[in-house]
Amino acid sequence: MLSIVIPAYNEEKNIGTTVKAIAQELSGRDWAFEILVVNDGSADSTIAVLEQLEPRIPELRHVENPGPHGYGYAVRFGLTEFIGDAVVVAMADGSDAPSDMVVYYEKVMEGYDCAFGSRFIPGAIVDGYPLFKRVINRMGNAVIALLMGQRYGDFTNGFKCYRREVVERMQPLVSGQFNLTIEMSIKAVAQQARYTVVPTSWCDRDAGKSKFQVLRQVKLYLWTLLYCMVEVRVVPRIAVPARKSATQRNADLL
Template structure:
């Protein structure tokens, strides 16, 4: 059966902690799905545990990111490798609610190109996390919705579903971190394509330490924040922009070779 949704999970030495994440996703996702555990190196501690689960459930595959290290490249690789028309990006740290993957995917099925899990709409909530990061994210989301009309109160959240054809057309230029969510939301806004949201409750990770460094990633976030306010663009203009910066490397067509 062809998958209707590809779940992309970038990982970095999650070890046994990934088991709980994958078990929850496999339990909660009802749509025909493939789950790509995207790692940067064969010796990543996540890989043995992902392969154990893959042996009993063929929906799971551990795939080696060949685009370069870091979460942005892992997400870009995963979406390019996706077999489904919808890709949902979620983290391996347990912060996101897998029960909403189906809802996000169905919004894309209905015609939106970006469906956001929103912490800041009615019914949503953010539990834990650094105070300044929470304040900055909430302010960015509200101002983008009110002033740039981006269609979501939570443009910075990484937990989103995307029309894979849309992503492949406009490309992902982010290279440093988790700003892909705001980049693709901003591009959809400039194209005047629909963006929607569903409420989510985000929980700060309970195990391990976050590798999110706001000081390091802030310039990239600001770049895409201001990009959202520009004039309308055509699909050809964004495609031409992507063609200028697009790397030559593409994911292997035989993902078994990337395990």
């Protein structure tokens, strides 16, 4: 079973269309799915839209992030609630193509631990990505790829698929904002999860305003990157192996 976790904050204009498009694309396949929307204290009628749709779409449910609030906190709450064998994190504003979710899950069923989307490789379709954000994005991803020794170039893309075990092994997650996107993908790569890269489509929202402010996020991303590097590169080298219990030592001797 595949779970789609969607964080939503004030998305009354988009969430209905997004959820319906996903349900339509994933229905009628030989595997089950759920769409789990994490409402993040929206002040608009996001909840009302969801409650209206739920009787019509049995795979849809919503939960309320009790707080703290922010993209990362909402996704983390969703990651404690999903019931599938794998999870896709997708955006509420319809920027991610539902057909890519199918490709992701097919890759996981083939045996991969993760499917990572890339908007910047041949085959990908990107519509309306602001130029300045793109420049910062490409530089940031180049740095992360270099530090992680990977050729993959879209770590900052939140739209990815992870097997449940990979999500369990990346805990504890600490990011509360959009920086969670890099924390999750870096921690997945660091645990040597087998990932495949899928060219994906991304299109800018039709309604509402983007909450992603590039310059405000840069500092946060840099701190997150530093934290992740210490966590995945430095800590494993200096960590003292846990002492075995007497029972374990006896078991080893037998």
